[in-house]
Amino acid sequence: MAETAKNEEVSDVVPSTAETTAEVEAVLDAPVDRGEPILQVRNLVKHFPLTQGILFKKQIGAVKAVDGVSFDLYKGETLGIVGESGCGKSTVAKLLMTLETATSGEVFYKGQDITKLSGRALKAVRRNIQMVFQDPYTSLNPRMTVGDIIGEPFDIHPEVAPKGDRRKRVQELLDVVGLNPEYINRYPHQFSGGQRQRIGIARGLALNPEVIICDEPVSALDVSVQAQVINLMEKLQNEFELSYVFIAHDLSIVRHISDRVGVMYLGKMAEIGTDSEIYDHPTHPYTQALLSAVPVPDPAAREGRERIILTGDVPSPANPPSGCRFRTRCWKAQDKCAEEVPLLAVPEVFAGKKTLAAHDSACHFAEERDVVHAA
Amino acid sequence: MEHQRDQPVTLLDVRDLQVEFHTRDGVAKAVNGVNYSVDPGETLAVLGESGSGKSVTAQAVMGILDSPPGRITGGQVLFRGEDLLTMGAETRRRIRGAKMSMIFQDALSALNPVMSVGAQLAEMYEVHDGMTRKDSRAKAVQLMDRVRIPAAKDRVGDYPHQFSGGMRQRIMIAMALALEPDLVIADEPTTALDVTVQAQVMDLLAELQREYNMGLILITHDLGVVADVADKIAVMYAGRIVETAPVHELYAAPAHPYTRGLLDSIPRLDQKGRQLYAIKGLPPNLTAIPPGCPFNPRCPMAQDICRTDRPPLFAVAHGRASACHFWKETLDER
Numbered sequence: 231m232a233e234t235a236k237n238e239e240v241s242d243v244v245p246s247t248a249e250t251t252a253e254v255e256a257v258l259d260a261p262v263d264r265g266e267p268i269l270q271v272r273n274l275v276k277h278f279p280l281t282q283g284i285l286f287k288k289q290i291g292a293v294k295a296v297d298g299v300s301f302d303l304y305k306g307e308t309l310g311i312v313g314e315s316g317c318g319k320s321t322v323a324k325l326l327m328t329l330e331t332a333t334s335g336e337v338f339y340k341g342q343d344i345t346k347l348s349g350r351a352l353k354a355v356r357r358n359i360q361m362v363f364q365d366p367y368t369s370l371n372p373r374m375t376v377g378d379i380i381g382e383p384f385d386i387h388p389e390v391a392p393k394g395d396r397r398k399r400v401q402e403l404l405d406v407v408g409l410n411p412e413y414i415n416r417y418p419h420q421f422s423g424g425q426r427q428r429i430g431i432a433r434g435l436a437l438n439p440e441v442i443i444c445d446e447p448v449s450a451l452d453v454s455v456q457a458q459v460i461n462l463m464e465k466l467q468n469e470f471e472l473s474y475v476f477i478a479h480d481l482s483i484v485r486h487i488s489d490r491v492g493v494m495y496l497g498k499m500a501e502i503g504t505d506s507e508i509y510d511h512p513t514h515p516y517t518q519a520l521l522s523a524v525p526v527p528d529p530a531a532r533e534g535r536e537r538i539i540l541t542g543d544v545p546s547p548a549n550p551p552s553g554c555r556f557r558t559r560c561w562k563a564q565d566k567c568a569e570e571v572p573l574l575a576v577p578e579v580f581a582g583k584k585t586l587a588a589h590d591s592a593c594h595f596a597e598e599r600d601v602v603h604a605a
Numbered sequence: 606m607e608h609q610r611d612q613p614v615t616l617l618d619v620r621d622l623q624v625e626f627h628t629r630d631g632v633a634k635a636v637n638g639v640n641y642s643v644d645p646g647e648t649l650a651v652l653g654e655s656g657s658g659k660s661v662t663a664q665a666v667m668g669i670l671d672s673p674p675g676r677i678t679g680g681q682v683l684f685r686g687e688d689l690l691t692m693g694a695e696t697r698r699r700i701r702g703a704k705m706s707m708i709f710q711d712a713l714s715a716l717n718p719v720m721s722v723g724a725q726l727a728e729m730y731e732v733h734d735g736m737t738r739k740d741s742r743a744k745a746v747q748l749m750d751r752v753r754i755p756a757a758k759d760r761v762g763d764y765p766h767q768f769s770g771g772m773r774q775r776i777m778i779a780m781a782l783a784l785e786p787d788l789v790i791a792d793e794p795t796t797a798l799d800v801t802v803q804a805q806v807m808d809l810l811a812e813l814q815r816e817y818n819m820g821l822i823l824i825t826h827d828l829g830v831v832a833d834v835a836d837k838i839a840v841m842y843a844g845r846i847v848e849t850a851p852v853h854e855l856y857a858a859p860a861h862p863y864t865r866g867l868l869d870s871i872p873r874l875d876q877k878g879r880q881l882y883a884i885k886g887l888p889p890n891l892t893a894i895p896p897g898c899p900f901n902p903r904c905p906m907a908q909d910i911c912r913t914d915r916p917p918l919f920a921v922a923h924g925r926a927s928a929c930h931f932w933k934e935t936l937d938e939r
Contacts, residue, residue: 314799315770422887452654453826457870457883464880479799482829486872486881505877523804524874525829529852532833539808540801542755543769602875 243270246341254351257342258358262305262440268473269303269326269359269441274335276321280548293548295321297497298335300574303441308467308474310488310505312481312520316544317494319477323445326475327361328352339441357387360439364446366426370418376429377414380404383436390437403432406469408462424455428462435466443475448483460487481524485509493517496555497547499574503589510603511586513577513596516556522601536601554594562595570594614686616820617666617705617788618642622680624658624665624844626891627673633891635661637844638680640918643820645787650823650835650852652867656888658844659824663790666822667707668697684788703733706781708810710793712773716765722749722776723761729783744783752779752809771802775809782813789814790822795830807834828871832856837924840864843889843899846918850925860927860936862904898929906931 248254262268277292296318303309313319324330326337328344336343344355363369370379380400384391391399401411407428418426427447434442447463448456464487466472478484484491485505492502493516501514512518519538526535540559545551554572557563577596580588587598624636636658643649653659664670666682668689682689684705689697709715717725726748727741736744742761749757752775754768765773774794781789794810795803811834814821825831831838831852838855840848840863848861859865869882886903889895895902901911910930918926921936929935 314801424887452888453828453867454654454870454884455887457881458885460872461881461883481800482872482874485874485877509874509877519801521874523800525803525807525827525833526874527828527832527856527868527871529832529835529856537804539804541805543771543802544799 243272243336243338244341245338245343248342251350254342254347255354257340258351258354260340262340264304264306264471266305267302268305268340269475270336270338270341271302271322271326272300272336272338274299274322274325274337275333276318276325276330277333291548293546294497294550295547296325297550299494299497299499301492301499301502303473303475304489305440305473306467306471307489308476308487310484310491311475311477311494312479312484312491313494314479314520314544316496316547318497318547319494320445322494323361323443323475323477326441326443327359328356353387357390357437358439359441359443360434360437362427362430362434362442362444362447365450366423366430367450369430370426372418375415375417376404376421379418379429380432380436383433387437399436400432403435406435406466407432422455423451424458427451427459431459431462431466435470438470439472441473441475443477445477446479447476449478449480456483463487481509481521493520496544496550498555499590499592500556501589501591501593502574503591504586507586507589510600511589511598512601513580513587513589513591513598514556514593515560515562515595517591518599518601519559526602535603536599538601554592562593564595566594615642615683616645616647616685617822618681618683618686619662619666620681620683622662622665622682623678624661624670624675625678626675628892631892634894635675635844635891636665637894639841639844639846641839641846641849643788643822645820646814646818648814648821648823648834648836650825650831650838651841652825652828652831652838653841654826654888656843656891657841659841660792661844662841663707663792663822663824667705667790668701669707699733702729702786703784704786705788705790706784706786708774708777708781708789708791708794710796712770712777712797713765715777716773718765721762721764722768723763726776726780726783729780733784748779748783749776751813752776770798771805774798774802774806778806778810778813782817782819785817786819788820788822790824792824793826794823796825796827803830810834828867840867843894844891845899845928847900847928848926849918850921854922854925858936860921860925860932861900861929862906862931862935863900865935865938866903866905906934 246257248257276296277294279289280291281287282290311319325332332345337345377400380403381396384396404411409428448459476487488505490504491508493500495516501517519540522538542559551558553569554567557567572592572594574590574592576588577591619641622636622639626633626635639662651659665677723745726745730736730741730744746757746761795806835852837851839846842863848864866884884903889899897912898916901907916928916930918928919932921927921932
C-alpha cells in the first residue's frame with residue numbers, strides 16, 4: 231500500500247542489536263546527546279478495517295488514517311505536526327505512544343523499534359514517552375484527587391519514586407508547573423481549564439520522560455490562558471531537555487513553539503522543514519493554501535495578503551484519490567498527479583541550491599510562494 | 606436584489622443591557638450594562654473569552670435566552686427604534702427569523718437531525734411567507750445552490766449527518782439568510798471548522814452580507830478572524846464592554862490594558878521570536894466580580910483608584926471608547 235518515500239535528509243537508522251529484555255532496557259536508558267535523533271519514524275502505516283456483517287464480519291475496505299509517514303525527532307527540539315481534522319495527526323500520536331498497533335512501518339526510539347516490543351521492554355519505553363491530551367476536562371478522572379492523578383504513574387513504575395517519597399514528589403511537580411503544592415487534595419473540578427492543563431502536564435512529567443507527545447494541548451483554552459501554558463511548556467523543555475512532538479491545527483501557535491514543522495494531508499506528510507522553511511518559503515500547494523487561509527490579527531494585512539481559497543472538502547481516507555492525494559483540490563493538478571505518487575524529498579528544481587525552499591516537499595510541481603507576508 | 610433602506614434610525618441599538626443568572630452559588634451577573642449598535646451593511650465584532658457575556662448578550666437580543674435561570678433585569682434592545690424587550694411575544698416572533706436571525710457555532714446540534722435539510726429550509730418559507738410546500742421546496746434548492754452546496758437538487762432530501770462540517774455550516778447560513786433579514790448574529794460561526802473551510806465560510810458570509818446589505822454581529826474569540834472581516838469591535842470582559850473602536854485603530858493602538866494583553870498574547874504566523882506575553886490570573890467568577898475595575902487583579906497598570914472606582918466608558922476619540930482610568934497612558938505606551 232504505502233509507497234516507500236526515499237528521503238535524503240532523514241538520518242540513517244542504526245538499529246539496536248539488543249536481544250534480551252535486560253539489554254533492551256539498557257538501550258532505552260542510554261543518554262542521547264542534544265541534536266541527535268531520539269525518535270525515528272519510518273514508513274508508518276495505520277489502516278483501520280471497515281467491516282460489514284454482524285456474525286461473520288467481512289472486511290470491505292480500510293480507513294487509511296496514516297499511510298507511510300517518516301520523520302525524525304531530535305533530542306531537545308520541538309517538532310510541530312499540523313493538518314486539518316482527519317489528516318491522521320492524532321493517529322500518529324497514538325502510534326508513537328504505542329496505544330495503537332501499527333499496520334506496518336517502524337518507530338525507532340534510540341534505535342530500538344518499539345512497534346515490535348512487548349512486556350517489560352514496552353513498559354520501559356512508555357515511561358520515556360509520555361503524552362499531554364487535548365481536553366483537560368475529560369482527560370482527568372473527576373473522582374480522583376490531583377495528588378492521585380499525578381501520582382498514579384508511580385504505581386505502575388514504582389522504581390521512579392519509592393513509596394514514602396511520592397507525596398513530596400507530587401508536590402514538587404505541582405510547584406514545577408506553577409500550581410500551589412497545597413492543592414494536592416483537591417479535585418479536578420475545583421480548577422480552571424488552564425490549571426487543569428497544568429495538572430495534565432505535571433502527570434506527563436512525573437516519570438521524567440525524554441519525549442512528550444502533545445496532542446492539541448492548548449486548543450481548548452482561552453486566548454489569555456493559552457499563552458501561560460505555552461510559556462510553561464517552553465520553560466519545562468529547557469529545564470528538563472525534553473523533546474516535544476506538538477500536534478495542533480493552529481498554525482500560529484505551532485510556528486511559535488516548533489523548531490521544525492511537518493504538514494500532513496490525508497495520512498501523508500506533504501511537506502516538512504524548519505519553521506522558516508515551511509512558513510516563509512513553502513513549496514507545497516497545500517501548505518500554501520493552509521497558510522494563506524489563516525486569519526492574521528492585523529487588519530492592515532487584510533488587503534495586501536494573497537488568499538488561496540480551496541474548493542471542496544477533504545476526500546474520505548477510506549477511498550483516497552490516486553497519485554497525489556491533494557490533486558482533487560489542487561489548482562496545479564495535471565495528469566501526472568493522478569498517476570504518480572509524489573515522493574517526500576527535496577524537489578528537483580531546488581536540489582543542490584542554497585535556498586530555504588530546498589526542503590522536503592511531496593509535490594511534482596513544487597514552487598516557492600510566500601503567502602504569509604503582506605505584499 | 607437591491608434593498609432600499611432610508612430610515613435614519615440605527616438598525617440595532619442595545620442600551621444598558623443587564624442579564625443575570627440565578628445559580629446555586631448565587632446570582633451570576635453575566636451582562637452588566639452593555640451598549641452597542643449596528644448599522645445596515647456594517648460588521649460589528651464582539652470579542653471576548655469564555656464567560657465574558659458575549660453570547661448571553663446575543664441571546665438576549667435574539668430573545669432566545671434560557672429563562673429561568675436567565676433573566677433580563679434592565680436595558681433596551683432597539684430594533685429600528687422599537688424596543689424588542691417590551692413588545693408582545695407574537696410580534697417578536699415574526700421579527701425573529703424574518704428580520705433578524707442567528708447562525709450558531711455547532712451546526713450539527715443546531716440542525717434538526719430527523720428532518721431533511723430541505724424540509725428545514727422550506728419550513729422558513731412556509732411559516733413566515735405562507736408558501737405552499739412545492740414552492741418552498743423549490744426555494745430551498747435555490748438557497749442551497751446559493752450557498753454553493755454541490756448538486757443541491759439531489760441533496761435537498763439528505764439529513765444533516767450526511768453533510769460535511771463545512772457544508773452543514775453553509776446550510777445554517779442559508780437558513781439564517783433565507784428570508785433576507787436585516788440583521789444576522791453569528792455566534793462563533795467558524796470555530797468548529799478547519800482553517801481552509803473557515804476561509805470558505807467567512808468568504809461566503811461576507812459576500813452575502815454585501816449582497817443583502819445586512820448588519821452583522823460576529824461573536825468570536827479569534828483575533829485573526831476579527832481583523833479579517835470586522836468594521837468595528839467591542840471587547841467584552843466580565844459582562845462589560847471594556848473597549849470599542851474601529852478595527853484598524855484598535856489593532857494599531859489599544860486603549861485598554863486587557864485588549865493590549867490579548868493582542869500581545871497571541872503568536873504571529875509571519876514572524877517568530879519574542880516570548881508570549883501572558884495575562885496573569887484568571888477571568889473573575891461572575892458571582893463575585895471584583896469591586897472597581899473588574900480587570901484590576903490581572904492588570905499590570907492597576908492603581909488604588911482601580912480597586913475602588915468602576916471606570917465608565919471614557920470617550921477616547923471619535924468612535925472610540927475605553928473603560929480604563931489610564932486609557933491615555935495605555936495608548937501612549939504603544
